[in-house]
Amino acid sequence: MTPPNLLKMLPPALMVLVALLFGSSAYAQTSLLQNAPGRSVLSLNGRWNYIIDPYENGFYDYRREAFDQSKSGKGGYYDNQKPSSTQESELIEYDFDQSAGMQIPGDWNSQDPKLLYYEGTIWYKKSFNLKPQAGKRYFIYFGAINYESHIYLNGKKLGMHKGGFTPIQYDITSQLSATGDNFVVVKADNTRRPEEVPTINTDWWNYGGITRDVFVAETPATFINDYKVQLAKDAPGTLAGFVQLSGEGKANQSVTLNIAEAGIKQTMKTDAEGRATFSIPAKKLKMWSPQSPKLYAVSLSSGGDAVQDKIGFRTIQTKGQDILLNGKSIYMRGISMHDENPLIPGRARNEGDLRMLLTWAKELGCNYVRLAHYPHNETMLKLADEMGLLVWAEVPVYWTIAWTNPATYQNAEAQLSDLISMGKNRASVVVWSVGNETPLGDPRLAFMTNLVKKARSLDDTRLIAAALELHRTPDNVVHVDDQLGEFLDLTSFNEYAGWYWGGKPSEITKYTFDIKYNKPVVVSEFGGDALAGYHGDAETRWSEEYQEALYQSQIKMLSTIKGLRGMTPWILADFRATRRQHPVYQNGFNRKGLISSTGTKKKAYYVLQEYYRQMTQKYDGK
Structure with a gap:
């Protein structure tokens, strides 16, 4: 272990390196889809069943060891377990389907009077029907969960995330049920801790739960994962940015940027990492401003994928x-x-x-x-x-x-x-x-x-x-x-x-x-x-x-x-x-x-x- 007194002497840049060397899975998620809500999505908003779990019985056994870290990976609430017809005497001490419901997106504090000041763990469960199609990728996306979340699909852990206000995304293509019958379980914990961001002391309400939209986004096998289309720094006559493809076929692919209203159309090739950069003359663009918030329809396409966005252009x-x-x-x-x-x-x-x-x-x-x-x-x-x-x-x-x-x-x-x-x-x-x-x-x-x-x-x-x-x-x-x-x-x-x-x-x-x-x-x-x-x-x-x-x-x-x-x-x-x-x-x-x-x-x-x-x-x- 790194001695605490030595750790305090390290600059933050080295702190990050130390954290990586000593291991951290807090951010083990796929890179975020740009403009994810604009994709073809299956909304998971609506009623979710929930279980209040102040002792975290659904996460730890009586020895305070996490179920999802055990050899079997079984035993937690994320299993969504039901007694089988041949084992009706089996002891199961929870039942999502018989539990109360809550509207998502929405914090728990305002939806149940006994949860007004609650800080701790609540489990959520939602069943949904989605049969994976060949040649498609699927990503589950949470706009925000406050604060620490553990997310499971069909009983398998997708990952853990810390941060109550930023999106969370996981590739679930291989975890979806072939029959189309799926369930997602979320452990949300809004406990304040001094080492977190924000820290233990704030001047706003610590709303817990799944507070923003939840959906599953569908993409082709090779898809546009990220892009930036903005004016270059200090250069109002130049449109600059990049397009990033993901997937096995991302290298040496054609990517087209089209802003029809502005007469801009450019096709580029991606490099070995699936990235295409551009710098295009754009002297006829009307500038965005509070007095005139002009937005252009921007289209990006590559192979079988296409993304639409509305983007304004200005310099600051x-x-x-x-x-x-x-x-x-x-x-x-x-x-x-x-x-x-x-x-x-x-x-x-x-x-x-x-x-x-x-x-x-x-x-x-x-x-x-x-x-x-x-x-x-x-x-x-x-x-x-x-x-x-x-x-x-x-x-x-x-x-x-x-x-x-x-x-x-x-x-x-x-x-x-x-x-x-x-x-x-x-x-x-x-x-x-x-x-x-x-x-x-x-x-x-x-x-x-x-x-x-x-x-x-x-x-x-x-x-x-x-x-x-x-x-x-x-x-x-x-x-x-x-x-x-x-x-x-x-x-x-x-x-x-x-x-x-x-x-x-x-x-x-x-x-x-x-x-x-x-x-x-x-x-x-x-x-x-x-x-x-x-x-x-x-x-x-x-x-x-x-x-x-x-x-x-x-x-x-x-x-x-x-x-x-x-x-x-x-x-x-x-x-x-x-x-x-x-x-x-x-x-x-x-x-x-x-x-x-x-x-x-x-x-x-x-x-x-x-x-x-x-x-x-x-x-x-x-």
Whole structure:
């Protein structure tokens, strides 16, 4: 074993190597299908039977040894065992088919009152009919399972995955029943642990279960597994990217890219690894922007496979303290949001829930949203493309992570890689964020800078950011000099003057900012709580008037920052948070939303809306 004290001295890049050398099966899954929901799919959404298993009886025997690691691999709930007609006296202490049902996608907390605060293991089972066809491949795909999942098909383990917000995929071609009768069993465990990502301490509800779509995707034997079709970095006249085939016949194959509306058609040959790269003149493309979210029908084909996507094209870069979208300076009028629609209990579950959130953002005057603090549903990114909203997409490297643990870094990097894979063809995504409010220190800096390097290696066409740390001095100066800022494209930070520090809202305009970096400033959070319908004066905490005054003073204070080029106040709508326990004003909700948990717009909403109207006139001439 590697000595713990030596392990703490290793940089994160070496931590990953050590983790691989000592073995880890946490990410043993096939590479994710690009645009998987756009394939020919068999939906497994709907009613799944479930068993609550706080002692993990379905996974371990009484000696605490995992059934799926035994010689027989039998004995766990994943067997979906039934008494045979000749062995009716056989002892079986579970029965999925007689157990309760739950709707998937959907968290368990909101579907069963006794599971509201439950953290632990729940087993899910779904039967489905799919008879495999010759010459086809089949992949089971889960949009997200929180947090650690073990997935079994017809009693055989497919794999284990950690991460509550990124897709999970396995090739099940050889495991499907020849008769077409199949069942899938999932062990989902949302237990919080200090070495995980996110860590044990968060400020959102720890929704457990299968929270996003489940389906089986069908492809030909040789198929288009991945692709990137975007404008080249700093080159609006060039379309660049790649197409990756998978399968035994992937080498030396013809691949055709066709964007009929733009008059672009190019055929390429794959190399020995099944990869074809391209760089094509594309001077006639109409640029995507929030004012004109133009999407093109893009077709990719090779042999018997064809993939359709809707893709927008734009450039994003920084120059000094400006953010340039398609070469023009912009102001990012934003709002933060969680993957939660307050009008329904639990996680957002479908396109309607997500579209409502983005519609609220548009009504507020936003051209930009921060999808905090973890990867959101892939559908959200497509809707942002369609509706014309820039996106900050983030991984849950949140607060105090186990900076020196190799497996923790491997986990964070895997989630970042999957996020970038999922969003790299979405014009709306302009920022990859590697973390939020992480405390200063050398191990943290090494961890975070390695994530930055990883993000740049995967995608050089977008901006890299994080919510940085700041500190105040007695002379009422807020200093932003976090060393991580040197490696990022934006200077972003969270500040809560008027709520957690700085006195009353009327007193915070005395603060000034000393910002070390000559980069665009995008304030990633500010705000304060207000219970909708509770009224007082501007100094009555929790009242709508207090929040209104706070926003007025915040805008006045932040407007003194020379390089201010955007903001995403916290937050669009009230959201559930176990930490928020005041029985009158919070009652299990973070009340910093500009919209209440019943959809009511608070007074501060209109303050920000008016400010964004002014910024629209200044930057867009409207």
